[in-house]
Amino acid sequence: MASEPMRWTMLAIGWLFIAVTPLVGPIPGPGGVITFAIGAGLVLKNSRWAKRRYVRFKQRHPKWGSWSDWSLRRESAKRREAIARETSSESD
Structure with missing residues (x-):
């Protein structure tokens, strides 16, 4: 995990890109x-507030959430996809 000053720096750079x-x-x-x-990617990676908002967004709009997971290359999305593939192959 990155140090706190580095996390804050990356968060500031993310907001600068958005601005x-x-x-x-x-x-x-x-x-x-x-x-x-x-x-948006930098802010999401370094802000707990943005992560909470992102989770709420994904719950309301699962299709858009999966798209953004793919674009951000999130590890949790890869795990969910692997579990879904295993579950679907077991049911066949």
């Missing part, structure tokens, strides 16, 4: 989407 997104958005290309995704 810069509206400035980068009008530039041609997908820059705004990419900067927002990077910032």
Whole structure:
């Protein structure tokens, strides 16, 4: 696990990326989407508040939650997918 100062630094960088997104958005290309995704990923990895909000979001919108799990390469999502595959193969 990262040290507290490093976690706070990464959290601040994540919020900075999110804050810069509206400035980068009008530039041609997908820059705004990419900067927002990077910032959201950093905030989610380093903020307990954001993790709680993310869990609530996933409970309300499971399809969107699985998509974001895949994009963030979350270990918990990989475990759930493996368990679901095992369960479905056992029932066949």
